[in-house]
Amino acid sequence: MSVVLGAIADDFTGASDLANNLVRAGMRCVQTIGVPREPLDVGDVDAVVVALKSRSCPAEQAVETSQAALDWLRGLGARQIFFKYCSTFDSTDAGNIGPVADALIERLGASQTVMVPAFPVNARTVYQGHLFVGDRLLNESGMEHHPLNPMTDADLVRVLGRQTPHPVGLLAHATLSRGAAAAGERLGALANEGVRHVICDALDEHDLAVLAEAVADHALVTGGSGLGQSLPEVYRRRGWLAPIDDAGRLAPAEGAALVLAGSCSRATLAQIAHFRHDHAVFELDPLALAEGDATLEAALDFARERLSETHPVLIAASAAPEQVRAAQQCLGVVRAGELVERALAELARRLVAEGVGRLVVAGGETSGAVISALGVETLRIGEQIDPGVPWMQTAVAGREAPLSVALKSGNFGGTDFFTRAFEVLS
Numbered sequence: 360m361s362v363v364l365g366a367i368a369d370d371f372t373g374a375s376d377l378a379n380n381l382v383r384a385g386m387r388c389v390q391t392i393g394v395p396r397e398p399l400d401v402g403d404v405d406a407v408v409v410a411l412k413s414r415s416c417p418a419e420q421a422v423e424t425s426q427a428a429l430d431w432l433r434g435l436g437a438r439q440i441f442f443k444y445c446s447t448f449d450s451t452d453a454g455n456i457g458p459v460a461d462a463l464i465e466r467l468g469a470s471q472t473v474m475v476p477a478f479p480v481n482a483r484t485v486y487q488g489h490l491f492v493g494d495r496l497l498n499e500s501g502m503e504h505h506p507l508n509p510m511t512d513a514d515l516v517r518v519l520g521r522q523t524p525h526p527v528g529l530l531a532h533a534t535l536s537r538g539a540a541a542a543g544e545r546l547g548a549l550a551n552e553g554v555r556h557v558i559c560d561a562l563d564e565h566d567l568a569v570l571a572e573a574v575a576d577h578a579l580v581t582g583g584s585g586l587g588q589s590l591p592e593v594y595r596r597r598g599w600l601a602p603i604d605d606a607g608r609l610a611p612a613e614g615a616a617l618v619l620a621g622s623c624s625r626a627t628l629a630q631i632a633h634f635r636h637d638h639a640v641f642e643l644d645p646l647a648l649a650e651g652d653a654t655l656e657a658a659l660d661f662a663r664e665r666l667s668e669t670h671p672v673l674i675a676a677s678a679a680p681e682q683v684r685a686a687q688q689c690l691g692v693v694r695a696g697e698l699v700e701r702a703l704a705e706l707a708r709r710l711v712a713e714g715v716g717r718l719v720v721a722g723g724e725t726s727g728a729v730i731s732a733l734g735v736e737t738l739r740i741g742e743q744i745d746p747g748v749p750w751m752q753t754a755v756a757g758r759e760a761p762l763s764v765a766l767k768s769g770n771f772g773g774t775d776f777f778t779r780a781f782e783v784l785s
């Protein structure tokens with residue numbers, strides 16, 4: 360059997376979210392950081408997820424790295440390509456969802472793709488093309504304050520329409536509720552009208568299963584990880600997958616426990632507040648980081664004094680919207696983000712070299728910066744901590760035992776995530 364699914368994820372937390380769902384649905388999955396330099400042995404692999412850091416970079420760069428990932432995945436023989444973006448459709452009018460989807464469609468010679476951000480288990484649903492987080496529209500969910508891609512419009516047909524010159528259509532719930540054949544017919548009719556991108560409603564797992572059945576033969580699908588829960592079952596019915604084995608067991612974890620947070624989402628802020636009750640927290644201020652290395656050294660000292668296997672330490676740049684705005688006004692949006700990402704990446708690099716072996720990172724961009732600084736190339740997927748966030752293991756230079764790492768999407772996880780994650784691991 361060869362690789363069935365090749366996925367291109369626009370950030371690192373998103374990649375592990377998708378890989379987690381594929382593993383839980385019984386696919387043997389490897390996550391790579393970018394396109395690996397060495398050939399990858401895919402002898403017993405059903406799915407490969409390539410993690411990129413292409414969500415917030417200039418659109419041309421996102422297109423270029425995504426095309427390179429596509430070419431590599433096709434070289435592995437992948438039957439279907441999955442472009443994974445955020446379940447909150449994180450993007451701006453400049454991209455990158457529209458431009459990347461267009462480029463992938465063209466390179467694959469396809470005529471259409473579905474857009475399925477829904478992830479019901481984490482309360483992301485789509486109705487009449489409008490994205491909800493819980494019972495709030497996207498633009499009232501906290502995502503309107505995102506430091507890099509504030510989401511101020513919940514109408515995804517309209518949002519995507521600003522990112523692509525091609526027509527955007529809707530596969531509405533009324534059609535979906537009539538089953539996979541009706542959904543497939545509607546997609547075909549839209550394709551005949553020249554509609555390239557189809558935003559799909561989905562309220563629950565059943566809707567995702569219907570969509571998976573309708574699109575399993577498409578060259579390209581796009582969306583959040585929810586669709587990744589449902590596709591493997593369709594592949595299995597078609598005989599494309601080997602029987603399920605134990606797809607997600609890791610070696611025992613070793614080393615001190617550290618949490619690094621760069622996400623400013625509501626969920627992460629609540630998780631930090633919860634953690635603070637019983638644990639030590641160091642706050643990184645981007646304005647102080649801009650002044651020189653003293654803050655970074657202070658954070659290192661703080662961690663070194665407290666690191667242990669049993670009591671995690673947290674270093675966080677995460678701040679409330681008004682503080683983020685103040686830092687951005689002073690430093691600029693890009694520089695503020697870069698200063699924080701660089702500092703957290705440097706802390707990870709130095710503290711892992713000094714014995715951290717269990718690492719949780721909060722935030723997609725932040726995870727990209729940290730994992731890149733650690734020189735990670737591939738990750739194995741292990742146990743789920745909360746929906747969308749698995750423990751993973753990887754080799755890092757200078758460490759004999761594998762590094763256990765969890766990349767938490769800003770918006771995911773219960774309030775006790777930063778303590779419970781380590782309990783799950785032990």
Ligand SMILES: Nc1ncnc2c1ncn2[C@@H]1O[C@H](COP(=O)(O)OP(=O)(O)O)[C@@H](O)[C@H]1O
Pocket residue numbers: 505506507621622623624644645676677678682683684686687695696697699700721722723724725726767768769770
């Ligand atoms: N105090 C702060 N002020 C300004 N920007 C910040 C601050 N803390 C974190 N950031 C930046 O905000 C961005 C958060 O994005 P990300 O890590 O993807 O989190 P999420 O997963 O919540 O989207 C990062 O670029 C990070 O460097």
Ligand SMILES: O=C(O)[C@@H](O)C(=O)COP(=O)(O)O
Pocket residue numbers: 370372373374376377444445446447478583584722723724747767768769770
């Ligand atoms: O789909 C999702 O919500 C996540 O997998 C995701 O993409 C995470 O992005 P961040 O919130 O930026 O971590």
